[in-house]
Amino acid sequence: xxxxxxxxxxxxxxxxxxxxxxxxxxxxxxxxxxxxxxxxxxxxxxxxxxxxxxxxxxxxxxxxxxxxxxxxxxxxxxxxxxxxxxxxxxxxxxxxxxxxxxxxxxxxxxxxxxxxxxxxxxxxxxxxxxxxxxxxxxxxxxxxxxxxxxxxxxxxxxxxxxxxxxxxxxxxxxxxxxxxxxxxxxxxxxxxxxxxxxxxxxxxxxxxxxxxxxxxxxxxxxxxxxxxxxxxxxxxxxxxxxxxxxxxxxxxxxxxxxxxxxxxxxxxxxxxxxxxxxxxxxxxxxxxxxxxxxxxxxxxxxxxxxxxxxxxxxxxxxxxxxxxxxxxx
Amino acid sequence: xxxxxxxxxxxxxxxxxxxxxxxxxxxxxxxxxxxxxxxxxxxxxxxxxxxxxxxxxxxxxxxxxxxxxxxxxxxxxxxxxxxxxxxxxxxxxxxxxxxxxxxxxxxxxxxxxxxxxxxxxxxxxxxxxxxxxxxxxxxxxxxxxxxxxxxxxxxxxxxxxxxxxxxxxxxxxxxxxxxxxxxxxxxxxxxxxxxxxxxxxxxxxxxxxxxxxxxxxxxxxxxxxxxxxxxxxxxxxxxxxxxxxxxxxxxxxxxxxxxxxxxxxxxxxxxxxxxxxxxxxxxxxxxxxxxxxxxxxxxxxxxxxxxxxxxxxxxxxxxxxxxxxxxxx
Numbered sequence: 127x128x129x130x131x132x133x134x135x136x137x138x139x140x141x142x143x144x145x146x147x148x149x150x151x152x153x154x155x156x157x158x159x160x161x162x163x164x165x166x167x168x169x170x171x172x173x174x175x176x177x178x179x180x181x182x183x184x185x186x187x188x189x190x191x192x193x194x195x196x197x198x199x200x201x202x203x204x205x206x207x208x209x210x211x212x213x214x215x216x217x218x219x220x221x222x223x224x225x226x227x228x229x230x231x232x233x234x235x236x237x238x239x240x241x242x243x244x245x246x247x248x249x250x251x252x253x254x255x256x257x258x259x260x261x262x263x264x265x266x267x268x269x270x271x272x273x274x275x276x277x278x279x280x281x282x283x284x285x286x287x288x289x290x291x292x293x294x295x296x297x298x299x300x301x302x303x304x305x306x307x308x309x310x311x312x313x314x315x316x317x318x319x320x321x322x323x324x325x326x327x328x329x330x331x332x333x334x335x336x337x338x339x340x341x342x343x344x345x346x347x348x349x350x351x352x353x354x355x356x357x358x359x360x361x362x363x364x365x366x367x368x369x370x371x372x373x374x375x376x377x378x379x380x381x382x383x384x385x386x387x388x389x390x391x392x393x394x395x396x397x398x399x400x401x402x403x404x405x406x407x408x409x410x411x412x413x414x415x416x417x418x419x420x421x422x423x424x425x426x427x428x429x430x431x432x433x434x435x436x437x438x439x440x441x442x443x444x445x446x447x448x449x450x451x452x453x454x455x
Numbered sequence: 456x457x458x459x460x461x462x463x464x465x466x467x468x469x470x471x472x473x474x475x476x477x478x479x480x481x482x483x484x485x486x487x488x489x490x491x492x493x494x495x496x497x498x499x500x501x502x503x504x505x506x507x508x509x510x511x512x513x514x515x516x517x518x519x520x521x522x523x524x525x526x527x528x529x530x531x532x533x534x535x536x537x538x539x540x541x542x543x544x545x546x547x548x549x550x551x552x553x554x555x556x557x558x559x560x561x562x563x564x565x566x567x568x569x570x571x572x573x574x575x576x577x578x579x580x581x582x583x584x585x586x587x588x589x590x591x592x593x594x595x596x597x598x599x600x601x602x603x604x605x606x607x608x609x610x611x612x613x614x615x616x617x618x619x620x621x622x623x624x625x626x627x628x629x630x631x632x633x634x635x636x637x638x639x640x641x642x643x644x645x646x647x648x649x650x651x652x653x654x655x656x657x658x659x660x661x662x663x664x665x666x667x668x669x670x671x672x673x674x675x676x677x678x679x680x681x682x683x684x685x686x687x688x689x690x691x692x693x694x695x696x697x698x699x700x701x702x703x704x705x706x707x708x709x710x711x712x713x714x715x716x717x718x719x720x721x722x723x724x725x726x727x728x729x730x731x732x733x734x735x736x737x738x739x740x741x742x743x744x745x746x747x748x749x750x751x752x753x754x755x756x757x758x759x760x761x762x763x764x765x766x767x768x769x770x771x772x773x774x775x776x777x778x779x780x781x782x783x784x
Contacts, residue, residue, distance in 0.1 A: 148493060149599060153681075154531035154666060155497035155590075157597045160489050164477060167573055168484035169540035169589055173580045202483035211498035213542070213587045244496055251502045253582010258542045260498055260589030261484075268486045270478060337483055352482075 132222055133248055139229035143242040147209065156244030158209050163264040165208075168199040174217070174254035182296040185224050187315040188257070189231025195339065196261040197239045198319035198392040202337035204328025205265030206321060207241035213258040215251040228257070239321060267328045274334035274353035274397035278423040281403060283323050283394045284415050285367035286342055287381060288313030290388025294377060302372035309369045317392040322413050324394055330405035332398035341389040346429045347442035349397065356426030357397075359440075361433045365418045386431075387443050397423050461551055462577055468558035472571040476538065485573030487538050492593040494537075497528040503546070503583035511625040514553050516644040517586070518560025524668065525590040526568045527648035527721040531666035533657025534594030535650060536570035542587040544580040557586070568650060596657045603663035603682035603726035607752040610732060612652050612723045613744050614696035615671055616710060617642030619717025623706060631705050635698035642696070646721035651742050653723055659734035661727035670718040675758045676771035678726065685755030686726075688769075690762045694747045715760075716772050726752050 133151075143150045149157035172178055172192050183191065197207045212232065214225065236243060241261070274280075292314030295307045302310075319337070327335055334353055336345040342364065346357045366381050374381035385391075398406060403419065410417040421432075429440040462480075472479045478486035501507055501521050512520065526536045541561065543554065565572060570590070603609075621643030624636045631639075648666070656664055663682055665674040671693065675686045695710050703710035714720075727735060732748065739746040750761075758769040 149597065153599050153601075154528040154664075155495040155534070155592070155597075157532065157594065158494045158496060160491060160494055160593075162489060165487045165489055165591075166484040167487060167538055167540055167591065169542050169574060169576050169587075171542045171544060171576050171578045171587070173544055173578055173582075175581055176579055199483040203486065205484070209496055211496055211589050213498050213500045213589075215500060215502055215544075215585055215587075217582070245498060247498050247500050247587070249500045249502055250505055251582055251585065252504055253502075253546070253580055253585075256544055256580065256582070256585060258498075258500070258544075258576070258587045258589075260540050260542075260587075262494075262496065262591060263484070264489075265486065268478065268484075270482050272482075335483075 132225065135222065136225060136229045139226060140233045140243050141237045143244065144208065147242050147244055151245045158244060161264045163266050164268055166200055166203045166205045166263045166265050166268060168196055169258060169260040170196045170199065171256060171258040173256045182293060183315050185227040186231035189228035190235045190316060192257045192259050193232055193235040193239065194317050194319050195392065196259045197321065198317065198337040198339065200261060200263035201319045201321045201324035202335050202394055203265050204267060204269040204324050204335060205263040206325065207239050207261055207263045209242055209244045210259055210261045212243055212246040214248045215256040216248060217251055217253060217255045220255050239319065265328065269328050269332060269335040271334050271336045271349045272352035274349055274355050274423045276355055276423050276425045278333050278397035278399055279403045279419050280357055280359060280397050280421040280423060281417055281419050282365060283320050283417050285365045286338065286391050286393060287370035287384030287388050288367040289317060289390035290384045291370045291373045294373065300376050302369065302376050306369035306372045310373060314390065317390065319392050320394045323410060323415060326409035327394065327396055327406055330398065330409060331402040332396045332406060335394055335396040338391045338393045338395055339389055341387045342395060343386040343429065343440045344442045345395050346440065350427060350429055355423040357421060357429040358424055359421030359431050361431050363418065363420045365416060386440060461554065464551065465554060465558045468555055469562045469572050470566045472573065473537065476571050476573055480574040485538065487573060490593045492595050493597055495529055495532045495534045495592045495594050495597060497525055498587060498589040499525045499528065500585060500587040502585045511622060512644050514556040515560035518557035519564045519645060521586045521588050522561055522564040522568065523646050523648050524721065525588045526650065527646065527666040527668065529590060529592035530648045530650045530653035531664050531723055532594050533596060533598040533653050533664060534592040535654065536568050536590055536592045538571055538573045539588055539590045541572055541575035543577045544585040545577060546580055546582060546584045549584050568648065594657065598657050598661060598664040600663050600665045600678045601681035603678055603684050603752045605684055605752050605754045607662055607726035607728055608732045608748050609686055609688060609726055609750040609752060610746055610748050611694060612649050612746050614694045615667065615720050615722060616699035616713030616717050617696040618646065618719035619713045620699045620702045623702065629705050631698065631701035635701045638698045639702060643719065646719065648721050649723045652739060652744060655738035656723065656725055656735055659727065659738060660731040661725045661735060664723055664725040667720045667722045667724055668718055670716045671724060672715040672758065672769045673771045674724050675769065679756060679758055684752040686750060686758040687753055688750030688760050690760050692747065692749045694745060715769060
């Protein structure tokens with residue numbers, strides 16, 4: 127199939143574009159109507175063998191996840207996703223039918239998150255398959271990671287550690303019951319960006335927000351450094367998915383390490399003054415996802431965690447491409 | 456150098472962001488102020504060994520060109536570039552200092568084209584170095600490729616064929632004088648997107664516009680198919696860079712083939728009613744770049760060219776990733 131026929135085939139997989147898409151993919155560039163809000167813009171890439179293996183994620187879910195991770199960045203600004211472009215660098219081993227599966231997953235994510243793929247580029251590569259998604263969203267009141275202040279409550283949405291434990295499961299490592307394994311695998315393959323909670327956080331007036339892409343330790347250290355505060359969390363308040371605890375026992379690992387250093391959970395972590403946090407809690411009751419206070423911001427710097435044996439320094443040891451390979455150990 | 460330190464180093468190479476950039480790179484997403492115009496959005500990727508070789512382009516010029524090719528897409532909509540995100544998939548052979556050279560070229564292009572890099576992603580890859588640029592621009596009156604009508608004049612900006620001939624030169628093939636070789640190499644390495652002429656074309660009321668990324672033959676066929684017209688051009692009116700003619704004689708090739716099938720010239724090709732074309736010509740006198748009528752749109756389909764020996768069908772044989780390797784022959 128030649129490049130143009132392939133692109134037409136892939137575009138047919140996508141849902142109808144949002145009403146604000148004036149001209150969808152097919153010309154030199156897509157045309158969209160300007161929103162009245164501020165825009166937010168982000169991009170993320172996934173490389174086969176680095177960010178995923180075909181043995182650990184289906185092509186459908188890879189398509190879904192490749193959009194979800196960028197949507198999560200927009201959610202972490204308190205924004206809503208609008209329009210995406212997708213670049214595929216296609217290695218010789220990938221066939222058109224496999225790209226169609228990928229686009230079906232991307233299409234599902236578009237429908238679920240309310241955004242449109244408005245363009246892209248398909249190129250060949252002798253290297254690994256790579257997908258790069260650039261996403262534009264809107265945000266009435268963008269929430270940065272630099273706004274945390276001493277006295278703010280630190281919080282996270284949902285549960286942490288599921289994605290990294292799920293990767294263990296998908297790599298065939300010793301794990302828990304089949305039911306727990308299925309839950310964890312889904313955490314890794316189908317992350318749910320917290321768009322609604324991000325909007326609720328922005329409306330509630332939280333002071334700082336990040337998404338947990340590199341692990342709680344890394345995100346809190348980023349927030350502490352950007353805001354000029356010290357983050358103090360309590361180990362027993364970090365919401366770890368029950369299946370992660372079950373898995374950790376089988377795998378002879380510490381459940382808290384999955385939450386702190388595993389990453390790819392795509393939950394939100396933030397800081398909020400007490401009244402804003404109360405408003406967020408009230409709004410969050412709509413979403414059937416817990417919002418948990420895990421600590422406080424203080425004067426100072428860095429991140430520390432209260433454990434049974436005292437205060438521990440939490441270093442920014444999350445996933446880092448140039449120091450550790452996620453699909454290694 | 457770790458990922459975060461590398462990103463900081465690269466961001467320092469960029470010029471100060473545009474005034475409409477509220478929050479530049481560094482948070483989950485960049486924040487920009489919404490323009491009142493329609494937005495246009497595009498993305499392009501360049502892969503080492505497919506789109507470029509280190510022997511045919513410096514890293515500085517690669518950075519420059521990687522933005523220029525996306526800017527050209529925006530220019531081909533009659534728009535102006537605003538904000539870009541950059542994804543680098545970095546192969547093990549590339550060092551941080553080389554990425555800095557690339558960003559210096561990107562920075563030069565930002566300054567020259569009046570846009571800002573507002574974010575990005577740096578990932579490692581075991582495969583070839585790949586740079587992907589997503590770009591948002593604005594356009595008061597976006598010009599599509601589907602608006603050409605029978606009777607419209609077909610025109611191109613500047614001169615064609617220089618980039619493909621330049622690639623021959625850079626690959627050490629037999630060529631013309633050293634002066635001509637330098638001109639051609641520059642055409643390949645430092646394309647000039649026609650932002651001003653694109654805006655002038657939109658204001659003049661042209662009916663269709665494309666940029667010449669895949670060769671004149673491919674672009675005209677796209678326009679003919681999208682607009683439902685037949686494009687009839689005259690070979691002796693296609694503006695071929697004089698150095699291309701000189702090179703073609705040495706290389707024992709046909710100069711017109713470089714213009715029709717070479718691609719990567721990033722000139723504009725369009726269609727316009729007579730009065731709109733006259734307005735464009737008047738406006739173009741500001742830019743020191745010729746705008747040349749090369750033919751007409753008629754009822755029918757496809758693309759034909761009048762030559763000394765009669766009418767020839769011009770097929771869409773431009774660069775196509777899945778049928779031909781640009782850096783091959």
